[in-house]
Amino acid sequence: MNIAKLAFKNLWIRSARTLLTIVGISVIIAIFFSLFSFGRGYEKALQSEFSGFGIHILAVPKGCPFEATSLLLHGGYVEGSLSFWQLEEIREHPDVEIASPMYNRHTKIHPPGKEKEIDTILYAIESEIFQLKPYWNMLEGRSFLHDHDHEIILGYQLAQQLEATIGQEFEFVVHIGEDTMMATGPLVGILDQTGTSDDNFVFIPMGWAYEMMGEDDLIKAIAIQTAESASIGMVSTELANVQDVQTVTYRQAQYTLQQLLITTRQLLNLALVFTLLLGLIGLINTMLMSIEERKKEIGMLKALGAKNPQLMQLIMIETGFIVLIGAIAGIVLAFGLSATLETGIRTLIESAPPGRLSLFSFPMAFVTVAGSVIIGAISVLLPASGLLKISPLEVIRNE
Amino acid sequence: MNNAIETKPSSGLSPMIRLDQVSKIYKRGTEEVHAVENVSLSIEPGSFVCLLGSSGSGKSTLLHMIGCLDQPSDGKIFLDDKEIPLQERKRIQIRRNFFGFIFQQFFLIPTLNVEENILLPLVFMKKQKDDQALDKIIRLVHLEHRKKHRPSQLSGGEMQRVAIARALMNDPRILIADEPTGNLDSKNSIEMFELFRDLNEKTQMTIICATHNQELAKMSGRILTIKDGKLQ
Ligand SMILES: Nc1ncnc2c1ncn2[C@@H]1O[C@H](COP(=O)(O)OP(=O)(O)O)[C@@H](O)[C@H]1O
Numbered sequence: 366m367n368i369a370k371l372a373f374k375n376l377w378i379r380s381a382r383t384l385l386t387i388v389g390i391s392v393i394i395a396i397f398f399s400l401f402s403f404g405r406g407y408e409k410a411l412q413s414e415f416s417g418f419g420i421h422i423l424a425v426p427k428g429c430p431f432e433a434t435s436l437l438l439h440g441g442y443v444e445g446s447l448s449f450w451q452l453e454e455i456r457e458h459p460d461v462e463i464a465s466p467m468y469n470r471h472t473k474i475h476p477p478g479k480e481k482e483i484d485t486i487l488y489a490i491e492s493e494i495f496q497l498k499p500y501w502n503m504l505e506g507r508s509f510l511h512d513h514d515h516e517i518i519l520g521y522q523l524a525q526q527l528e529a530t531i532g533q534e535f536e537f538v539v540h541i542g543e544d545t546m547m548a549t550g551p552l553v554g555i556l557d558q559t560g561t562s563d564d565n566f567v568f569i570p571m572g573w574a575y576e577m578m579g580e581d582d583l584i585k586a587i588a589i590q591t592a593e594s595a596s597i598g599m600v601s602t603e604l605a606n607v608q609d610v611q612t613v614t615y616r617q618a619q620y621t622l623q624q625l626l627i628t629t630r631q632l633l634n635l636a637l638v639f640t641l642l643l644g645l646i647g648l649i650n651t652m653l654m655s656i657e658e659r660k661k662e663i664g665m666l667k668a669l670g671a672k673n674p675q676l677m678q679l680i681m682i683e684t685g686f687i688v689l690i691g692a693i694a695g696i697v698l699a700f701g702l703s704a705t706l707e708t709g710i711r712t713l714i715e716s717a718p719p720g721r722l723s724l725f726s727f728p729m730a731f732v733t734v735a736g737s738v739i740i741g742a743i744s745v746l747l748p749a750s751g752l753l754k755i756s757p758l759e760v761i762r763n764e
Numbered sequence: 765m766n767n768a769i770e771t772k773p774s775s776g777l778s779p780m781i782r783l784d785q786v787s788k789i790y791k792r793g794t795e796e797v798h799a800v801e802n803v804s805l806s807i808e809p810g811s812f813v814c815l816l817g818s819s820g821s822g823k824s825t826l827l828h829m830i831g832c833l834d835q836p837s838d839g840k841i842f843l844d845d846k847e848i849p850l851q852e853r854k855r856i857q858i859r860r861n862f863f864g865f866i867f868q869q870f871f872l873i874p875t876l877n878v879e880e881n882i883l884l885p886l887v888f889m890k891k892q893k894d895d896q897a898l899d900k901i902i903r904l905v906h907l908e909h910r911k912k913h914r915p916s917q918l919s920g921g922e923m924q925r926v927a928i929a930r931a932l933m934n935d936p937r938i939l940i941a942d943e944p945t946g947n948l949d950s951k952n953s954i955e956m957f958e959l960f961r962d963l964n965e966k967t968q969m970t971i972i973c974a975t976h977n978q979e980l981a982k983m984s985g986r987i988l989t990i991k992d993g994k995l996q
């Protein structure tokens with residue numbers, strides 16, 4: 366027998382209380398760890414999205430430009446559209462190197478004859494987009510040869526989900542105004558993983574989209590690369606003069622999203638502090654109660670010769686163990702709940718970047734567990750200091 | 765060490781206990797309660813003494829002061845002619861090394877079995893478990909067949925015997941028992957006192973026991989009657 370064994374036996378006696386405390390701590394740690402990991406993932410996702418971006422300026426229909434940008438980046442429906450004359454005007458600007466129109470709209474895609482159907486976004490693009498998105502590489506097959514070919518390219522993840530093979534025919538939904546029609550074409554290429562939303566999309570040549578939909582409501586945005594990166598700001602301002610066109614530079618978009626991130630982060634940090642505070646108060650309260658409740662037992666142990674440091678050690682081991690198990694359980698819980706949490710966040714923040722928002726790291730998990738135990742030990746100092754005052758007489762007298 | 769007693773017994777012998785004009789006054793608001801008043805007495809080493817008195821007569825208060833659990837408001841207590849010091853640290857040492865305690869409540873830890881409960885003081889004394897000593901004590905309190913049982917599986921008499929064994933584990937020179945039969949029926953109470961007598965004869969350990977039961981008190985070697993805090 367030693368103090369540690371006694372501590373475990375004590376926890377065992379109060380198994381219901383012990384379990385409840387562990388559950389409480391694990392929930393707090395799970396929230397804490399999820400919030401922390403989430404922020405990290407968000408930041409990383411944003412960074413990777415803008416790295417190696419070849420699109421300098423995005424021209425969109427008048428409206429909220431940042432909303433449109435974010436929807437374009439991550440998929441979504443943009444109200445309004447641009448016309449070919451606007452595209453022409455943009456292309457005529459001397460500093461514009463590439464101006465590539467894009468169409469995007471919700472679609473459902475499935476291999477013909479198969480039930481499996483996936484909701485995603487249809488992008489109509491011109492081949493020039495490959496220059497604007499230098500991180501696009503073909504994993505299998507090839508890119509589009511002619512702008513009017515009826516061919517399909519799939520993003521990496523979507524291809525995996527569909528278990529797609531080159532040459533296979535796919536059927537997908539095309540919106541024409543209020544109506545929809547089905548279009549079919551062979552898969553000619555699969556994009557390599559980009560880590561962006563593109564991994565989940567269907568791509569077809571712009572010419573084919575034009576054949577199906579006509580020119581109304583076709584061009585949702587124009588991706589622009591300028592000849593010199595130094596002139597991006599100026600070109601953007603000038604292009605904004607084209608009627609009914611709004612422009613966003615990728616720097617502005619990045620800045621806006623970063624601002625959003627900073628705000629989100631601040632909120633998260635606040636939530637983190639509150640979670641910790643809550644946990645701390647809960648723990649101190651539990652330990653206070655437990656010590657108050659165990660005055661008799663502790664007084665008895667003192668009468669048996671237990672000294673204050675030994676009793677402190679006893680309480681520390683008990684708390685340490687509870688917090689340790691609680692923290693580990695919390696981290697496991699955070700792993701388990703991360704998928705649900707992400708779905709929730711995505712519903713709340715439409716412009717959330719693709720990829721995993723939560724980045725779990727084992728060193729961080731370790732730090733969280735170790736930190737919790739240390740904080741737990743410190744937080745129990747106050748209630749445990751009450752131990753010092755307990756006199757064995759208090760117990761013994763109480764007959 | 766200005767005439768203060770050693771914190772450890774110098775030999776295996778029990779010390780002589782002497783109280784000189786000891787009083788204890790409790791303050792309840794403005795009212796003063798004279799729980800013990802001017803008590804002077806000596807207890808010979810190796811004696812079995814009973815403090816007999818009705819409830820509230822001051823038995824517990826007196827026992828607590830003798831056992832270094834509480835301090836007198838006035839007067840002095842000597843162990844082997846050396847005064848018990850005032851510093852709490854030294855008092856704890858004396859308590860650990862000289863005294864074993866038994867109370868009306870058993871204070872056993874429910875998840876520990878009989879053996880573990882008995883060994884509990886050693887956990888805090890940082891002493892190694894001595895199987896022979898343990899066996900001897902368990903035999904002394906007749907719990908050989910109950911070693912691995914939990915307190916909840918024991919009768920009241922057995923639980924109190926576990927508490928006695930636990931008090932003995934530290935090899936005390938003086939056993940202080942405050943109404944140890946308070947929760948026991950008369951048959952078990954008599955057995956308890958027979959055990960004390962047996963223990964006292966075999967080990968020459970001083971036993972001081974408080975009770976309000978005159979019949980039980982008669983089983984001891986000496987009765988000190990206390991009334992309203994005064995020795996009669
Ligand atoms: N902590 C205390 N504070 C105030 N009065 C006390 C306290 N402990 C005991 N007393 C009083 O001292 C007297 C003696 O009590 P006690 O020694 O417990 O008697 P006994 O053990 O013989 O029943 C009683 O009147 C009791 O109410």
Ligand SMILES: [Mg+2]
Pocket residue numbers: 764820823824825942943
């Ligand atoms: Mg009493």
